[in-house]
Amino acid sequence: MHKAIEENPKIKNTLERINNVARIGIWELNLTTKDYTLDKITSDILDLKNRNKINLKETITLFKDKVHRKNIKECMTNLINNGDSFDEEVALETITGKKIWARKIGLADKENGIITRVYGIFQEITEIKKTETQLHSVNSELKSIINSSAVSIVSIDKQGDVMQFNSGAEKLLGFSAEEVIGNLPPTSILLKDELASFSKEFASKFNKEHIQNFNPFYELGLQDIKDTREWTFRKKNGTLFPVELSLTPLKNDLDEYLGILGIFYDITDRKKAEAELLKKNQLLNYAEQITMMGNWSWNMISNEIIWSANMYNIFGRDPKILKKVTFDTYFNHIHPEDRKEVSNFIEITVKEDKFTDVLHRIVLEDGTTKTVHLLGELITNELGEPIEMIGTCQDVTQLRMAEIKFRGLLESAPDAMLIVDEEGTIQISNKQAEKLFGYPSIDLKNKPVELLIPEKFMHTYKSNNNNFFTNIKTSETEKSKELYALHKNGEKIPIQISLSPLETEEGLLISVAIRDITEQKHSEYKILKAKERLEVLTDNLLNKNRQLADFAHITSHNLRAPVSNLNSLLGFYNSATDEEDKAEIFGKFEIVIGHLTETLDTLVEALKTSNGAPTELKKLNFEDILNKTKEILTGEIEATNATIISDFSLVDSVLYSKLYLESIFLNLMSNALKYKSPDRDPVIELKTTLIKNRITLTVKDNGLGIDLEKHGHKLFGLNKVFHRHPQAKGIGLFMTKVQIESLGGTISAKSQVNEGTTFIVTLN
Amino acid sequence: MKNHFNVCIIDDDDIYQFTIVKTIKALGLAKKIMVFSDGEEAKDFMLDNIKNNYELPDVIFLDNNMPIMDGFQFMEEYTKFKPQLDKKITVYMVSSSVDPVDIERANNVSEINGYIIKPIKPGQLKSIIENLNA
Numbered sequence: 001m002h003k004a005i006e007e008n009p010k011i012k013n014t015l016e017r018i019n020n021v022a023r024i025g026i027w028e029l030n031l032t033t034k035d036y037t038l039d040k041i042t043s044d045i046l047d048l049k050n051r052n053k054i055n056l057k058e059t060i061t062l063f064k065d066k067v068h069r070k071n072i073k074e075c076m077t078n079l080i081n082n083g084d085s086f087d088e089e090v091a092l093e094t095i096t097g098k099k100i101w102a103r104k105i106g107l108a109d110k111e112n113g114i115i116t117r118v119y120g121i122f123q124e125i126t127e128i129k130k131t132e133t134q135l136h137s138v139n140s141e142l143k144s145i146i147n148s149s150a151v152s153i154v155s156i157d158k159q160g161d162v163m164q165f166n167s168g169a170e171k172l173l174g175f176s177a178e179e180v181i182g183n184l185p186p187t188s189i190l191l192k193d194e195l196a197s198f199s200k201e202f203a204s205k206f207n208k209e210h211i212q213n214f215n216p217f218y219e220l221g222l223q224d225i226k227d228t229r230e231w232t233f234r235k236k237n238g239t240l241f242p243v244e245l246s247l248t249p250l251k252n253d254l255d256e257y258l259g260i261l262g263i264f265y266d267i268t269d270r271k272k273a274e275a276e277l278l279k280k281n282q283l284l285n286y287a288e289q290i291t292m293m294g295n296w297s298w299n300m301i302s303n304e305i306i307w308s309a310n311m312y313n314i315f316g317r318d319p320k321i322l323k324k325v326t327f328d329t330y331f332n333h334i335h336p337e338d339r340k341e342v343s344n345f346i347e348i349t350v351k352e353d354k355f356t357d358v359l360h361r362i363v364l365e366d367g368t369t370k371t372v373h374l375l376g377e378l379i380t381n382e383l384g385e386p387i388e389m390i391g392t393c394q395d396v397t398q399l400r401m402a403e404i405k406f407r408g409l410l411e412s413a414p415d416a417m418l419i420v421d422e423e424g425t426i427q428i429s430n431k432q433a434e435k436l437f438g439y440p441s442i443d444l445k446n447k448p449v450e451l452l453i454p455e456k457f458m459h460t461y462k463s464n465n466n467n468f469f470t471n472i473k474t475s476e477t478e479k480s481k482e483l484y485a486l487h488k489n490g491e492k493i494p495i496q497i498s499l500s501p502l503e504t505e506e507g508l509l510i511s512v513a514i515r516d517i518t519e520q521k522h523s524e525y526k527i528l529k530a531k532e533r534l535e536v537l538t539d540n541l542l543n544k545n546r547q548l549a550d551f552a553h554i555t556s557h558n559l560r561a562p563v564s565n566l567n568s569l570l571g572f573y574n575s576a577t578d579e580e581d582k583a584e585i586f587g588k589f590e591i592v593i594g595h596l597t598e599t600l601d602t603l604v605e606a607l608k609t610s611n612g613a614p615t616e617l618k619k620l621n622f623e624d625i626l627n628k629t630k631e632i633l634t635g636e637i638e639a640t641n642a643t644i645i646s647d648f649s650l651v652d653s654v655l656y657s658k659l660y661l662e663s664i665f666l667n668l669m670s671n672a673l674k675y676k677s678p679d680r681d682p683v684i685e686l687k688t689t690l691i692k693n694r695i696t697l698t699v700k701d702n703g704l705g706i707d708l709e710k711h712g713h714k715l716f717g718l719n720k721v722f723h724r725h726p727q728a729k730g731i732g733l734f735m736t737k738v739q740i741e742s743l744g745g746t747i748s749a750k751s752q753v754n755e756g757t758t759f760i761v762t763l764n
Numbered sequence: 765m766k767n768h769f770n771v772c773i774i775d776d777d778d779i780y781q782f783t784i785v786k787t788i789k790a791l792g793l794a795k796k797i798m799v800f801s802d803g804e805e806a807k808d809f810m811l812d813n814i815k816n817n818y819e820l821p822d823v824i825f826l827d828n829n830m831p832i833m834d835g836f837q838f839m840e841e842y843t844k845f846k847p848q849l850d851k852k853i854t855v856y857m858v859s860s861s862v863d864p865v866d867i868e869r870a871n872n873v874s875e876i877n878g879y880i881i882k883p884i885k886p887g888q889l890k891s892i893i894e895n896l897n898a
Contacts, residue, residue, distance in 0.1 A: 552863060561777060561829075561860035564883035568783035571886075592779050710837060 028119040029056065031080065042122045045102065047094035062092045075106060083108035083115045089125060101129035150265070152243075155250065157259040158221065160184055172243075172266055174236030191232050191240075221249040221257045230267065242271045285309050292395035299388055303327055314372065314395045316364040335361035335369060350386050353378055359396070371400040415498075416514040422507060424449040436516055438488030449512070452485050485514060494521045554603060562596040606738045609660075617655050622648040622688055622697075625658075629665040636673045642682040644669075651688040654695050654763050660739040661763075664697075667732040668759050672701035677754065695763045702756040708749065715749060769896060772821030773799045774806045774838065775858070776830045780882065784825065787886050793893045802830045803838030810845070817851045822896055825884070826876075828859040828866060835859070839873050846875065854896060856880050 019025065025042030029035070034056040043052055046062070056076070063069035068090045078084040086106045093099055103125050109117040146153055152168035162185050165177040173189060180186065202208075202216040206223065220227060228246040235241065245264040252258055285308070288294055294311030298304075305325040312319045315333055322329070334342050338360040345358045355376040362370050376391025407428075410417050416433035420426050429444045437444070437452050444451075485495045494517050502509040569592065573585045626646055630637065637644070654661070669684060676682040685700040706715065716737040740747045744764055751757040771794040773784055781799050788794050798821060800806035806824075813819040828835035835857055842855070857870045860882040870879045880888065 560862065561780070561882065564860050565777065565779040565783065568787075568883045569779065572783060572786060588779050588782060710833075 023124040025122045026119065027122055028117065029080070031115070031118060038122075045094075045100065045122060045124045047096040047098060062094065063090060064093050065091050068092065072104065075104075079106040079108055079118055080115065083110050089129070099126075100124055101126045152264050152266075153261070154185065154264075155259055155261045156185065156217065158218070158257055160215070160218075163259060168265075172235070172264075173233065186236075188236075189233050191234065194231060217247065217260050220247055221260050224249050224251075224257075231264070233264070242267045244270075289313070292398075293392050294394075295390070295392050297388060297390040298327065300386055305330065311393060314370070314393065315362065316366060316368065333362040333364070335363050337361070349376075349378060349389075353380065353384070353386070355389065355391065359400075370395055370397045372396060413513065416516070418444070418449065418452070418512040418514065419502065420449050420510050420512060422510075426451075427509065433514070436487075436493065436514060437485065452514075453483060494518055551603075551607075554599075558599045558603075559596070562592045562599070565592050566596075602735065606735060609735075609738045609742045616657065618658055619653050620656050620658055620661055621653045622646075622686075623652065625661050625665050626686060628662060629669055632666060633669060633673065636670065640673050640676055640682050642673055642676070642684060644684045644686070646686040648686075648688045651690055651695050654688075656763060657739075657743060660743065663739060664736050664761060667736045668699040668761075671732060672699065672703055672757070675704045675757075676701070677703050677756075691762070697761040697763060698758055699761070700756065700758040705751045705753040705755050705757055706749070707753050708751050716747065768795045769822040769893060770794065770796045770798065770820065771893070772806065772824040773797065774801075774803060774824060774830070774835070775799075775827035776801045777827070780827070784884065784889075787884075787889060791886060791890055793890060803833030803835065803841070807833065807838060807841045807845075810842075814845065814848050815850065820849070820851050821853060822851075823854045823856070823893065825856050825858045825880075828857055828861060828870070836869065836873070839875060843873075843875055856892065858882060858884055 019041055023041060023045060025039050025045060027039070027042050028037045030037065036054050036056065036059065038046070038048070038052050038054065040050070040052075043050060046054070046059075048054060060069060060073060063072055071088060072090055075084075075086040075088055079086060085108060087103070088105075089101060089103050091099070091101055101124070103121075103123040105121040105123075106118065107120050108115050109119075145151060146164070146166050148166075149168040149171045151166075152172045153164060153166040154162060154169050155164040157163050161182055162180045165175070165180050167177075170176055175186060199214055199216045202219050203214055206219060208214055208219070226246065226248050228244065231243050231245045232240050233243050243264040244267050245262055248261045248263070250258040250261050284295075288308060288310035292310075292314065294314050295308045296311055297306045299306075303326050305327065307315075307319075307325050309319070312322070331339065331342075342358060342360050349355045355378050357373060357375045359371065359373050362372055364370065373394045373396045374391065375394075376389050378386050379388040379390065381387050407430075410419075410428065410430045411432075413430060413432065416436040417428075417430045418426050418433055419428040426444045426447050426449055429441050431441075433444065434441055439451075483495055483497055485493045487493055496515045496517050498513040498515075500511050500513075502511055566589070569585055569588050573582060573589075576582045576585060623646070626644075626648075630644065636642075672684045673682055680702060683702045685698075687698050687700075689696050689698070708715070716733045737747050740761060740763070746762045747759060749757055749759050771788055773781060775781055775784075781801075785797055785799065788797055798809070800809065803826075810820065826835045826838060833841070839855070854877050855875055856878045857876050858880045859866060859870075861867075862881060867879050870876050878892075
């Protein structure tokens with residue numbers, strides 16, 4: 001044959017062409033040199049670039065896989081030594097590194113038991129191998145599916161006998177494959193009712209009389225119908241469970257019906273999840289009904305809107321009648337006055353890619369108006385284009401009504417009202433607040449209350465607030481606090497604040513009633529001023545009154561007494577007959593007139609002084625005044641052997657009338673000397689101090705003392721004397737007091753009989 | 765019967781003393797006239813003669829405005845020792861003060877039988893003393 005090919009070039013050509021297509025090459029091994037001679041195809045397969053010679057050893061290295069290398073080595077050794085032919089599929093790498101599969105056939109010629117020639121065929125089978133591998137993997141996948149327990153597979157032939165019953169089916173149903181294969185499937189698996197209704201359905205579908213031996217599965221195969229539905233299966237142990245069963249007719253190449261394949265799986269969990277979902281959906285529906293809320297989704301591309309059940313309720317539509325909801329359905333329900341606002345809102349939502357919320361009215365078909373609160377979210381595709389909106393819609397008519405009522409209440413309040421949250425952020429404000437603070441309501445919303453109650457006063461406010469929150473139970477009664485508020489124009493307004501808590505679903509809110517008390521403050525100020533003026537006036541009047549009383553007293557006692565004496569004396573004088581009597585009476589006249597003159601002089605001086613005849617005030621040094629007084633009293637001081645101690649170190653001078661201060665010193669010191677104790681030499685102590693910021697002079701003696709309980713009330717009266725003393729005339733202290741008081745000072749005394757007296761003079 | 769009364773004058777005013785004594789004497793109204801310059805002197809005298817009805821006055825003309833012990837202070841003392849007295853003594857307060865405060869104050873002292881504003885007229889003096897009999 002070999003020879004014949006070589007000899008016939010036509011055949012040879014044809015063969016070569018076939019070889020080329022089938023990638024079949026030939027090789028021969030030189031037994032002496034162990035070099036292969038390769039034809040062009042073999043050389044190509046091995047990427048030898050037209051080399052037609054390659055050493056046996058070199059080819060061995062091409063077999064990268066150890067097993068394959070070992071195998072081909074053995075094959076070649078046996079061929080060369082024993083002439084054993086071989087036909088092997090091997091994996092190898094060409095010299096350029098290409099991974100290929102090849103079929104190598106080795107043959108040997110023998111002559112007289114001696115191997116004379118070794119040659120063979122080399123075919124590339126990479127593609128075939130690849131297909132084979134793929135087929136193999138598909139096969140094994142299929143096998144693994146059929147054998148898997150996740151899917152249950154049962155096939156039935158056209159007689160109704162079970163052909164296949166995989167491990168999944170075994171596991172699920174509890175029957176073993178041996179038990180069922182070749183037999184009719186156990187009738188206990190299907191529920192009679194379900195089977196009956198399935199039969200009935202198919203019988204009516206194909207207009208077959210529903211007869212006892214109508215087999216729906218057979219019919220299914222005949223009609224070439226696939227059916228997938230839920231069934232309830234019964235396990236061998238009697239347990240029922242839901243499955244999804246797909247029935248597919250099996251046919252051969254000639255389209256002949258062979259049987260039916262059933263694939264099913266346990267859908268207990270799915271059913272459970274479905275039931276759960278259903279329950280949740282019911283709950284949602286229920287919740288939506290309670291909250292008067294519905295949910296919607298708007299496919300903006302198809303303009304289809306899906307409404308939840310309660311959306312239909314809210315809009316008073318029947319889902320059975322209104323099958324398709326579009327944007328127009330919704331839009332037509334919007335109150336005509338609110339349409340523009342809603343359109344704008346949607347436009348902004350799409351533009352800014354952000355859905356906030358909007359409140360608008362809707363009109364139902366029966367004319368009812370409702371207020372709804374629309375909340376939503378915008379869904380965009382990868383390009384950022386809006387494709388869908390989803391959201392909720394709540395019927396807030398009642399809330400709105402309540403809010404309107406609340407607003408009405410708020411607006412009718414006489415005070416400015418703010419509703420703030422716990423953070424102090426303004427939620428609602430009324431018209432009066434706008435007026436009081438100068439901001440429009442919109443500008444106040446969501447602003448901190450500090451805007452209106454400036455920082456300076458916030459401490460009080462905050463501490464109030466803290467207290468308020470922590471003791472919310474105890475401070476539920478209104479709390480009032482006077483504060484200042486800031487008008488938009490920066491003006492400070494005195495205000496009074498009442499806080500009261502509002503428990504709401506959104507948390508605790510505080511209503512703040514703010515009253516402008518500018519007028520009140522103003523009036524208060526005026527009243528205060530008037531009161532101050534009145535007090536001054538009253539003081540003045542009291543002073544005048546006291547002076548008048550003093551004066552009345554003086555006229556009563558000091559002027560009337562001598563006058564009545566004069567009258568009496570005049571009576572005697574007139575009735576007196578002898579000259580001696582007349583002369584005596586006349587002498588009395590002189591005494592009385594002398595007294596009267598002295599009293600009048602004192603009075604005139606006192607009136608001048610107390611009427612505030614302006615006296616020149618000078619800075620006077622106490623030491624100087626004392627020295628001058630001592631000079632005047634030199635005689636008395638020496639006669640009484642008096643000691644005079646002075647301490648003007650704390651206050652050494654005073655702004656005062658020189659005449660008065662000299663008179664005060666003279667009167668107090670001469671009194672101290674005049675009413676000295678007969679038992680001891682007089683000691684006079686003078687001291688200046690500051691008492692309550694007023695310069696105070698104390699003059700202390702160790703003289704007779706005065707019983708102040710008895711005489712205290714007339715100590716500083718005119719012509720009051722407390723001692724049977726020849727020089728007591730009762731003018732000194734009276735004048736001293738008048739002088740001191742005329743310059744706004746006071747004088748008082750402390751005394752113990754036989755111990756001494758201390759006069760305390762507050763100079764200014 | 766006319767002049768068996770002891771009349772007591774308590775007043776620091778010399779001229780008044782002179783005129784009233786002269787008047788009483790001229791009218792012959794008293795058995796005896798005693799004159800004290802202040803309350804304390806009179807009180808001391810009365811305490812010294814507390815049981816001596818012969819020396820004690822029947823009527824006292826008491827000035828209000830006096831040094832040492834004034835009329836009201838004297839009345840306080842008088843009220844204290846009055847229970848020891850066995851003699852009815854009539855007290856008139858005699859003052860130059862027309863101050864209603866003084867008059868009111870005198871009226872509030874139950875032991876003071878009347879308030880006479882100076883100068884006391886002879887006729888007034890006479891009728892007072894004559895009425896002591898009644």
